[in-house]
Amino acid sequence: xxxxxxxxxxxxxxxxxxxxxxxxxxxxxxxxxxxxxxxxxxxxxxxxxxxxxxxxxxxxxxxxxxxxxxxxxxxxxxxxxxxxxxxxxxxxxxxxxxxxxxxxxxxxxxxxxxxxxxxxxxxxxxxxxxxxxxxxxxxxxxxxxxxxxxxxxxxxxxxxxxxxxxxxxxxxxxxxxxxxxxxxxxxxxxxxxxxxxxxxxxxxxxxxxxxxxxxxxxxxxxxxxxxxxxxxxxxxxxxxxxxxxxxxxxxxxxxxxxxxxxxxxxxxxxxxxxxxxxxxx
Amino acid sequence: xxxxxxxxxxxxxxxxxxxxxxxxxxxxxxxxxxxxxxxxxxxxxxxxxxxxxxxxxxxxxxxxxxxxxxxxxxxxxxxxxxxxxxxxxxxxxxxxxxxxxxxxxxxxxxxxxxxxxxxxxxxxxxxxxxxxxxxxxxxxxxxxxxxxxxxxxxxxxxxxxxxxxxxxxxxxxxxxxxxxxxxxxxxxxxxxxxxxxxxxxxxxxxxxxxxxxxxxxxxxxxxxxxxxxxxxxxxxxxxxxxxxxxxxxxxxxxxxxxxxxxxxxxxxxxxxxxxxxxxxxxxxxxxxxxxxxxxxxxxxxxxxxxxxxxxxxxxxxxxxxxxxxxxxxxxxxxxxxxxxxxxxxx
Numbered sequence: 001x002x003x004x005x006x007x008x009x010x011x012x013x014x015x016x017x018x019x020x021x022x023x024x025x026x027x028x029x030x031x032x033x034x035x036x037x038x039x040x041x042x043x044x045x046x047x048x049x050x051x052x053x054x055x056x057x058x059x060x061x062x063x064x065x066x067x068x069x070x071x072x073x074x075x076x077x078x079x080x081x082x083x084x085x086x087x088x089x090x091x092x093x094x095x096x097x098x099x100x101x102x103x104x105x106x107x108x109x110x111x112x113x114x115x116x117x118x119x120x121x122x123x124x125x126x127x128x129x130x131x132x133x134x135x136x137x138x139x140x141x142x143x144x145x146x147x148x149x150x151x152x153x154x155x156x157x158x159x160x161x162x163x164x165x166x167x168x169x170x171x172x173x174x175x176x177x178x179x180x181x182x183x184x185x186x187x188x189x190x191x192x193x194x195x196x197x198x199x200x201x202x203x204x205x206x207x208x209x210x211x212x213x214x215x216x217x218x219x220x221x222x223x224x225x226x227x228x229x230x231x232x233x234x235x236x237x238x239x240x241x242x243x244x245x246x247x248x249x250x251x252x253x254x255x256x257x258x259x260x261x262x263x264x265x266x267x268x269x270x271x272x273x274x275x276x277x278x279x280x281x
Numbered sequence: 282x283x284x285x286x287x288x289x290x291x292x293x294x295x296x297x298x299x300x301x302x303x304x305x306x307x308x309x310x311x312x313x314x315x316x317x318x319x320x321x322x323x324x325x326x327x328x329x330x331x332x333x334x335x336x337x338x339x340x341x342x343x344x345x346x347x348x349x350x351x352x353x354x355x356x357x358x359x360x361x362x363x364x365x366x367x368x369x370x371x372x373x374x375x376x377x378x379x380x381x382x383x384x385x386x387x388x389x390x391x392x393x394x395x396x397x398x399x400x401x402x403x404x405x406x407x408x409x410x411x412x413x414x415x416x417x418x419x420x421x422x423x424x425x426x427x428x429x430x431x432x433x434x435x436x437x438x439x440x441x442x443x444x445x446x447x448x449x450x451x452x453x454x455x456x457x458x459x460x461x462x463x464x465x466x467x468x469x470x471x472x473x474x475x476x477x478x479x480x481x482x483x484x485x486x487x488x489x490x491x492x493x494x495x496x497x498x499x500x501x502x503x504x505x506x507x508x509x510x511x512x513x514x515x516x517x518x519x520x521x522x523x524x525x526x527x528x529x530x531x532x533x534x535x536x537x538x539x540x541x542x543x544x545x546x547x548x549x550x551x552x553x554x555x556x557x558x559x560x561x562x563x564x565x566x567x568x569x570x571x572x573x574x575x576x577x578x579x580x581x582x583x584x585x586x587x588x589x590x591x592x593x594x595x596x597x598x599x600x601x602x603x604x605x606x607x608x609x610x611x612x613x614x615x616x617x618x619x620x621x622x623x624x625x626x627x
Contacts, residue, residue: 253531
């Protein structure tokens with residue numbers, strides 16, 4: 001018997017495309033599986049990723065932006081940066097895209113039950129945090145988690161992703177949403193300042209808490225320092241790493257940090273786990 | 282175990298018999314370079330060689346390998362899977378290179394995801410290895426659990442003796458195969474003891490690098506050691522050491538298109554010695570200079586491999602030493618590691 005190939009994507013069709021920022025280099029694509037059976041097999045948790053294929057151009061790994069609680073389709077937010085993402089941006093509703101996944105470990109939603117979640121994101125790295133927040137705040141799951149704090153920063157107001165859903169969260173009294181941009185801007189009524197000082201201002205308690213941090217390297221670095229000041233231990237800080245990837249299944253050999261593969265053992269690691277690995281990421 | 286023999290001049294008969302049932306891959310000399318190719322004419326085979334320039338892993342893990350094919354029709358896409366792999370014999374592979382087949386079996390079946398290309402081939406491949414009568418000065422197979430007549434990863438082992446080739450079946454698969462071949466005769470019992478002695482003499486003449494089996498734990502504390510600056514200084518980043526390494530398996534993935542909308546997704550050999558290997562689209566690169574790249578190659582084979590799969594990712598063939606344009610010698614790195622760790626222990 002031939003083994004099933006993990007390199008062969010399943011086919012999906014683009015159902016909708018949402019332009020996410022003013023510059024128009026970030027779009028959210030919604031895909032429906034051409035074969036319903038493949039959708040049933042695509043059993044994912046927030047924080048996992050998948051390889052998106054534009055046939056004839058190639059594949060690229062993208063974090064899943066939708067939550068498993070959003071049924072019927074899956075969503076990916078893609079910044080136009082390389083060849084495959086540029087090709088994706090040229091596609092239209094009704095076009096075919098291949099998907100391999102879900103891949104990677106994802107956020108530890110089971111282990112985090114009973115904890116207060118402090119979700120901290122910067123820029124377009126917010127996509128898997130969108131997934132996590134929707135999942136944790138869903139009526140079936142909300143009771144499993146304590147306080148839910150979302151701190152989300154951007155350079156400017158035009159870069160803020162997922163406006164509709166952020167506004168929904170702001171209206172709820174069981175999510176504390178803190179939005180910030182780097183500099184004052186006309187019409188902006190929320191916080192102003194970098195993410196790290198805003199985290200300090202919000203000052204979440206480390207008691208029974210987990211901090212989930214996703215963003216550009218400098219934001220991660222400064223936020224880690226603040227979280228340490230706030231007495232979060234390294235076990236309580238979760239990060240999602242990015243590395244150049246090809247296969248996504250631990251075979252092509254390029255996304256290793258020490259003996260761990262980001263695609264297979266990650267992308268989610270606790271700060272404590274990363275402390276044991278070489279600083280090569 | 283079954284012992285058979287054939288005179289050297291009749292080797293074509295043996296190949297022809299194998300070709301009736303199998304695709305046969307063997308060493309062929311092309312423009313002065315020995316490499317493993319499918320043998321179409323039994324006369325092509327070149328058995329007078331020390332080791333092939335390009336390792337025989339290319340049969341199991343080709344330089345360009347189709348993951349699947351596709352055909353675009355209007356908005357639709359059709360995916361076409363690979364045809365099943367044919368029964369294959371690899372003839373004349375050196376025992377060091379054949380170790381790679383068990384190494385790859387281990388790696389490509391490890392964990393949640395199995396690599397169907399390598400594993401399906403492995404199931405269909407029979408390995409007829411050829412013992413190494415003249416190990417090169419750069420060989421160190423005996424220091425990494427191998428040997429010039431190592432039987433561990435072959436189905437049949439051939440030893441050249443006087444005017445004959447002696448074939449010894451190692452596995453059941455090997456025995457079933459040589460039983461069927463009519464051009465073989467029973468081995469001359471009088472020679473067998475002499476052959477065994479010859480094998481032992483050749484094996485014991487290969488210098489052993491002390492402490493290589495324990496290198497994995499020694500490397501653990503040396504990631505940030507200044508030694509890597511020295512060891513990487515001469516490197517020009519050409520990647521020869523990795524492209525010609527029988528255990529290297531890192532690959533890139535590309536789409537290759539034809540004009541008519543059809544194409545295939547391929548994987549091709551890649552190397553950790555190039556900056557592009559880890560360059561992210563954002564511009565960030567976790568290994569920007571040759572120091573971390575040289576260190577990655579050593580750690581991958583001698584630390585990460587043993588840690589993850591419980592095997593050393595090196596077979597001691599010496600290709601990286603022979604083919605390095607700046608004469609960098611991996612054995613010097615072993616010596617440095619040994620010296621540094623014995624100093625810190627003392």
